Amino acid sequence: xxxxxxxxxxxxxxxxxxxxxxxxxxxxxxxxxxxxxxxxxxxxxxxxxxxxxxxxxxxxxxxxxxxxxxxxxxxxxxxxxxxxxxxxxxxxxxxxxxxxxxxxxxxxxxxxxxxxxxxxxxxxxxxxxxxxxxxxxxxxxxxxxxxxxxxxxxxxxxxxxxxxxxxxxxxxxxxxxxxxxxxxxxxxxxxxxxxxxxxxxxxxxxxxxxxxxxxxxxxxxxxxxxxxxxxxxxxxxxxxxxxxxxxxxxxxxxxxxxxxxxxxxxxxxxxxxxxxxxxxxxxxxxxxxxxxxxxxxxxxxxxxxxxxxxxxxxxxxxxxxxxxxxxxxxxxxxxxxxxxxxxxxxxxxxxx
Numbered sequence: 001x002x003x004x005x006x007x008x009x010x011x012x013x014x015x016x017x018x019x020x021x022x023x024x025x026x027x028x029x030x031x032x033x034x035x036x037x038x039x040x041x042x043x044x045x046x047x048x049x050x051x052x053x054x055x056x057x058x059x060x061x062x063x064x065x066x067x068x069x070x071x072x073x074x075x076x077x078x079x080x081x082x083x084x085x086x087x088x089x090x091x092x093x094x095x096x097x098x099x100x101x102x103x104x105x106x107x108x109x110x111x112x113x114x115x116x117x118x119x120x121x122x123x124x125x126x127x128x129x130x131x132x133x134x135x136x137x138x139x140x141x142x143x144x145x146x147x148x149x150x151x152x153x154x155x156x157x158x159x160x161x162x163x164x165x166x167x168x169x170x171x172x173x174x175x176x177x178x179x180x181x182x183x184x185x186x187x188x189x190x191x192x193x194x195x196x197x198x199x200x201x202x203x204x205x206x207x208x209x210x211x212x213x214x215x216x217x218x219x220x221x222x223x224x225x226x227x228x229x230x231x232x233x234x235x236x237x238x239x240x241x242x243x244x245x246x247x248x249x250x251x252x253x254x255x256x257x258x259x260x261x262x263x264x265x266x267x268x269x270x271x272x273x274x275x276x277x278x279x280x281x282x283x284x285x286x287x288x289x290x291x292x293x294x295x296x297x298x299x300x301x302x303x304x305x306x307x308x309x310x311x312x313x314x315x316x317x318x319x320x321x322x323x324x325x326x327x328x329x330x331x332x333x334x335x336x337x338x339x340x341x342x343x344x345x346x347x348x349x350x351x352x
Contacts, residue, residue: 001064003028003186004049004154009058011044011210018044019055020210029184031177035197035221036207037233042190045207046156049188051075062154073102078147078185080157084139086131086146092118093127096145103150117145120179137168144176148183155180155187161196169193173200194234198222206230228261228345238264238310245285245306249333252283257351259340266300266313268337271323272330281335289327299323303331 002025011019019041026032034042047053049060051072060067067075086095096114105113118124121141131139140160147155160176161169177200180187191197197204198218206213206221206229214226225231240246240262250262272284287305299317303310312331314321323329340348 001061002026003030003063004188005059005061006045006049007059007061009045009048009060010056011041011048011053012056018210019048019058022058022207022210022212024205024212024215026186026188028186031180031187031189031200031202033189033191033197033201033204034207035191035194035204035234036213037192039209040207041210042207043158046158046188046190049154050077050079050156076150076153078150078152078155080140080143080147080155080160082159082162084131084136084143084163086139086142088130088132091128091130092123092134092142095131095142096149099146099150113149113151114145117149120148120182121145121175136164137172140164140172141175144179148179148185152185155185157187157189159190159192162191162193169196176200198234206233208233224347225339226347228263228341228347231263231339231341231347236266236311236313238266238269239308240264240310241308243307246308249283249285249307250338253281253333253335253338255335255338255340255350257340257348259348260343261341261345263339263341264310264333264337266311267315268334269310269312270332271301271303271312271314272332274330278332279334283333284330285333286328286330289323289329290325292323292325294322301329303329305331 004026007023009019009022022045034045036042044053048055054068093114096117097110100110115124118127121144123138123141123145131142161172164172173196201218203215203217204221205215208229214221214230221230222234231237246262278284285305285307287303289301290304291302293300297316299314301312301314301323303312310331340350342348
């Protein structure tokens with residue numbers, strides 16, 4: 001049995017169902033991320049596990065125990081919030097030690113455990129400082145140390161990096177992942193940031209409108225999305241219009257699936273060079289450049305084709321390799337790069 005299981009979780013508010021039969025399982029030591037847009041139910045699910053909001057129906061088991069029968073303060077769950085939630089009038093040490101007092105931990109153990117927690121988040125030299133004089137990243141480290149110092153059975157993190165700037169988010173997410181690996185604690189992490197989820201998760205649960213779209217490894221979620229929602233939400237996606245140009249492209253590629261939606265990721269496309277041989281099971285479609293966006297490590301070229309407008313991603317664009325609006329180009333489509341979805345937005349196998 002998995003370490004944590006939520007089965008058929010339903011949360012009904014007045015006139016609104018936030019969770020609609022959600023089931024997940026999390027293993028010991030796993031970093032499990034709930035990913036989705038605002039209002040999809042991910043924070044509602046996290047709060048139900050923490051005990052802040054009980055489920056309407058369904059079960060939550062942690063290491064075989066029924067969590068719904070245990071008050072929140074007795075669940076031994078560590079929680080890291082979006083807004084840091086530090087006490088400004090207490091020192092860093094006292095902030096971290098706060099959760100140990102109601103547990104009646106002996107003073108010598110408090111000192112040892114707080115010191116270990118502060119060392120883990122690189123704040124041991126700032127133990128006596130007040131949080132008001134510290135950066136947002138440092139304050140979030142306090143929150144992380146406070147959650148870990150109680151030796152929780154489970155660690156919950158609700159968008160802990162969303163209030164930080166982009167560079168600090170990247171630095172701190174890597175630290176969080178490193179710490180989680182060292183302490184080997186099951187962690188459920190909530191975010192709406194796709195890149196963040198891909199970078200730190202063992203598995204990702206993509207949610208939409210109160211239900212689960214797909215659960216899988218980062219590679220599964222990005223490389224093998226099972227619904228159109230997942231494909232669109234995680235990463236960038238080109239959707240080919242239902243035109244004669246699309247029909248010709250599919251015929252030339254030998255694709256016969258009766259799909260409602262045909263898509264392809266920008267990095268799976270390339271611009272064919274004049275006179276260059278076309279690989280087997282590939283087709284070059286002529287088009288006109290309408291926009292060129294240089295991003296340093298990559299460039300995006302928007303090309304108008306008979307199959308619709310598509311973005312082509314160029315990795316490591318050479319200096320000066322600019323495409324100008326109006327340039328005539330050919331976009332190379334590979335047979336295996338296309339993804340097909342039915343009218344219900346479910347993934348279809350490619351048939352040829």
